């Protein structure tokens with residue numbers, strides 16, 4: 001399985017990538033999670049990415065592509081959530097896959113409207129250790145602020161504040177939306193209605209993007 005999940009912040013890409021990567025044994029590659037982990041460990045990459053992430057801007061393509069090269073060196077079954085975010089990143093991904101004689105199965109576009117996204121992001125709580133997300137409105141943890149699985153604290157991301165969310169949505173429109181045409185032009189775009197409940201979105205993805213896929217291992 002080789003999928004990329006496209007769509008604005010808050011559309012549910014991480015939620016679905018987590019569910020499907022577990023179910024199919026594919027690797028979830030979330031560039032946002034990798035960058036946050038680098039910040040936590042105070043690596044050079046973490047320091048270089050920090051100011052962009054705080055503002056809600058994209059981290060420069062060269063840094064991101066280098067990161068993806070390292071991730072892909074180790075696996076050929078993946079679900080990417082949060083990458084690619086620019087046409088240059090998508091072209092770099094195609095080139096990396098071509099070198100390895102691999103191809104994407106599909107780019108799944110998560111369609112949603114801005115009002116829903118702002119509501120979802122401002123009520124999102126995350127386990128920084130595993131990347132698992134909750135939502136205080138639609139999917140709350142059993143105990144507020146505590147992860148159901150590891151019992152540790154949940155946090156709200158700095159960039160989920162309303163003013164940064166607005167900036168991230170603008171950045172999506174300006175820099176990431178052109179990828180819809182990029183993948184449509186090569187017949188790889190499929191679309192799901194991201195406003196549906198989590199289980200329904202999973203079922204849609206299975207139908208349009210993975211129904212023909214064998215159960216793969218990473």
Ligand code: ADP
Nearest residue numbers: 009010011012013014015120124134135197198
């Ligand atoms: P993304 O990775 O696209 O930024 P997330 O998967 O982190 O988005 O989801 C954003 C928020 O919306 C989280 O709080 C998550 O629990 C919630 N969420 C995800 N999918 C749905 C859905 N289908 N319906 C309602 N809430 C959802």
Ligand code: AMP
Nearest residue numbers: 031032052053057058059064082083085
């Ligand atoms: P996310 O967790 O996907 O919402 O990403 C959080 C932030 O990390 C974004 O607002 C960007 O600053 C940065 N980021 C994540 N993925 C990418 C990417 N593919 N290209 C550039 N910046 C990224």
